[in-house]
Amino acid sequence: MILIDGKKTAFELREELAAKVAAGRHAGRRPPGLAVILVGEDPASQVYVNNKERACLAVGIVSFAFHLPAETGQDELLALIAECNARPNVDGILLQLPLPPHLDAQACLLAIDPAKDVDGFHPQNVGRLSIGLPGFAPCTPAGVMELLKRYDLSPAGKKAVVVGRSNIVGKPLAMLLARPGAYSDATVTLCHLRTANIAGECRTAEFLFLAVGRPGFVTVDMVREGAVVIDVGINRTPQGLRGDADFESVSRKARAITPVPGGVGPMTIAMLLKNTVQAWQDLA
Known part of the structure; x- marks a missing residue:
């Protein structure tokens, strides 16, 4: 089982961005x-x-x-x-x-x-994302895509299920997964809490993305053997931070999984920095 370390990946990305900024400063x-x-x-x-x-x-x-x-x-x-x-x-x-x-x-x-919307929330950037034009993607979904790329986990041609339909995570993530590319090109189903037979939908997923905001919502019986599980949920509970998946049981069935904390969370700020550096480079 691959434990996807978002904290380590975010550190590596920050190092890369710092080098780009330093090179720009050196050039005046x-x-x-x-x-x-x-x-x-x-x-x-x-x-x-x-x-x-x-x-x-x-x-x-x-x-x-x-x-x-x-x-x-x-x-x-x-x-x-x-x-x-x-x-x-x-x-x-x-x-x-x-x-x-x-x-x-x-x-x-x-x-x-x-052009300065580095959170990727402006309708113009959302619209550009929806039709595959360059622009800023919301930081958390962009961080998920970065993790897939860096861990060489490609959903191309695979069944992906996104649980959660927020404008900040679920919807843009579904669009990113469906667009052409080596680490996208997935067949995407977007679910939410009112989806009929949501457990059955989750079991079809080779790549399962969770952003519903319910601690432990997805249990081991809802996960396909060998699935990649990306848990975006960060829920505060008396036992500490928990994701939307029951990590202990699901991790024994998954091929790869993000922990909470330390998975997708650190990538959100890292992608905000990446978007800011990209905006700066665009002005060069």
């Missing part, structure tokens, strides 16, 4: 810049933003931190986004979600320049 270019906007005091968001800022520093990306009070108004936030869109030293803009309930998150995401 300014460093890449990422604007990180956090509104309010959500503890989980603060931890996540701090991790992103440290990761930027390690790669050589300048992080412009904007930590705004929870009572920040819509117009004020939109003005800050417009300022970041116009700044030539900002290559990427990250708006940390969730926003306080009085703010319109969709309107704020739409206000980000698609």
Whole structure:
């Protein structure tokens, strides 16, 4: 059984990105810049933003931190986004979600320049992904695809089942898996919690991707012998972080599996850095 180590892979990717940034700086270019906007005091968001800022520093990306009070108004936030869109030293803009309930998150995401949308959430980037044009893919699905490539686990011509239909993970992951390529070209079924006979659907999967947000939702009887299981779920439980799969039992049946934590999670920030460096290179 192959244990897919996202922490190790994310470290290797950061090393590669740091070398690209260093080469650009040696050639006289300014460093890449990422604007990180956090509104309010959500503890989980603060931890996540701090991790992103440290990761930027390690790669050589300048992080412009904007930590705004929870009572920040819509117009004020939109003005800050417009300022970041116009700044030539900002290559990427990250708006940390969730926003306080009085703010319109969709309107704020739409206000980000698609060329600086390193989270891959702008409809223009989603549309480009859907028809196979270059653009930024959401970081978590992109991280999943990077793991498949680096572990030489190709779903080409295979049956892939994605459990979860969120705009952030499930839907874009299904599109990435279905597009042409050596590490895509899968036949994809997209399931969700209202799918009839979801256990039967999962058992058909040679590649099973879980992003439903239910700890231990997929049990060993739902997994095909020798399947590749990519668990995107990160669920906080009294026993600690758990994925959407019952790891202990499923890992004995799978050909390859990601652990939680330490699997897909570290790849999300790594792909954010990759998108930021790509935006910076695109301006060269």
